[in-house]
Amino acid sequence: MTVLQTEVRTIGQKQDLMSVAVEDVQKSVSEIGLQLSVMTEVLKSLRPDPPGRNREKTTDIGTSAPVKSPTLLEQENRNALLRAQLEKEKEQTRSCEEVFMQRLPPINVTKPPGFHNQRDQDQVTEGPTPPAGTSRPVHTPVFNQHINNRESQLWQGYYRTYEQEMKAQFIKSMTKGPRMDFPKFDGTDPVGWIRQSNKFFQMAGAPEEYKVSLAQLHIVGEADVWLRRSGLLKQKLTWNEFGEQIVHRFSASGSYDLTEKFNNVKQHGQTVQEYTKIFEDLMADVQYENPTLSETWFVRCYVNGLRGGIKYQLRPPRPSSVTEAYWMARDVEPSHPPKKTSSVPNTTSA
Known part of the structure; x- marks a missing residue:
């Protein structure tokens, strides 16, 4: 089958080339005929014949066939050969097409997924009759698989379209959207x-x-x-x-310095608000370097850094977040003010 198709295509290409060659030859013949007619007129004007002789030539020309030049005869013979070869190629192409169509295998018409013939349904329904009110499944597993594949393809196309729209939306927001100043970085924080x-x-x-x-x-x-x-x-x-x-x-400090500074944060004489501000500043740096640390671990560090009276009252409730521990510490803080340290001057006996 493949060899036959190749031969058919080759013959078609040859026919196209021969058609182009025939057109070129016809053009050449017409140009040569025009040139010969012009040359004949020029010769007649340069060498006038006697009246009687012209009359005889006119009579001979009117009664006899025109004389053709050897070049013109050669071109006409060549055109005739090309036309004959072209007809031969066309006939061979038609015969090849007939043979090719005869050798084609028969077309098998397959049923679409989920389709049942009436005869198949009759054969399937042989046996016990299903109870009234029940229906058979309309679609086969092949049909369901086809639907699932189509849905997955649609979702993939939707994801690609959504990604492209997000990029376009970003470019539009940068050019025509509301003005948002991007923060500059000079090496600090x-x-x-x-x-x-x-x-x-x-x-x-x-x-x-x-x-x-x-x-x-x-x-x-x-x-x-x-x-x-x-x-x-x-x-x-x-x-x-x-x-x-x-x-x-x-970073202002290395990992070891940051860890040491964070572990040494204590409230001492500060208020809960002041202590929380220092704790959360260091907590943000520690979280960035250690994203796996849980909120529970930071809550324990926060509670352990509070003063003794506040710390022991926050342990039993077990707050779940630093924010919750902060507000519980604020509620307890008035009953546990910082201790005032009095300076006693040193006395020496004389």
Whole structure:
């Protein structure tokens, strides 16, 4: 079958080439005939014949066939051969098509999924009659599989369309949306800058692949010098990886210093509000470096840092969050004020 199809296509290509060649030959013949007629007229005008001789030639021309040049005869013979070959190729093409159509296999008409013939239904229904009010399932498992595949394809297309619309929405919000100033970073408070940047990305609906490119436009001063020298932009980092590098370089204290400072936070003579502010500032840095730490662990650290009277009253209720522990400590604080230390002057006996 494949060889026959190849022969049919080859014959068709030859026919096209021969048709083009015949058209070119016909054009050449018409041009040569025009040139010969012009040359004949020129010769007649240059060599006039006697009146009697012209009359005889006119009579001969009127009664006899026109004389053709050898070039014209050669072109006509060539055209005749090409036409005969073209007809032969067409006849061979028709015969090949007939043979090809005869060799085609019969078409098997398959039933669509879920379709049952009336005869098949009659054969299936042979046997006990189902009770009244019950119906057979209309769709076969093949039909259900077809529907499930179609639904999955539709959902995949919907996800791609949604992703493209989100990118377009981000670009539109950056150009025509409400003005939102992106925070600048000069090397101070890297954790706070990353936190503010995440807020901006959330409000603008920024795609993940645009975050690093947008953030590096707002890095200035010492941080910009470090960024150009470090070569981070050539590494194609994700936003989380880029933020880790920023914190690692510009953090005010190392991991050990931060952990020691956080563990040594105590209330002492401060109010609950002042103590909570210091605790939450350090807690944000610790959470960024250790995202796996749970809220329960931070609640225990917070309660253990309170003064003795407040601390022991907050342990039995077991607050579930730092905010809940803060408000419980505020309620208990008036009954446990800080102890006043009196300075006693040293006396020496004479």
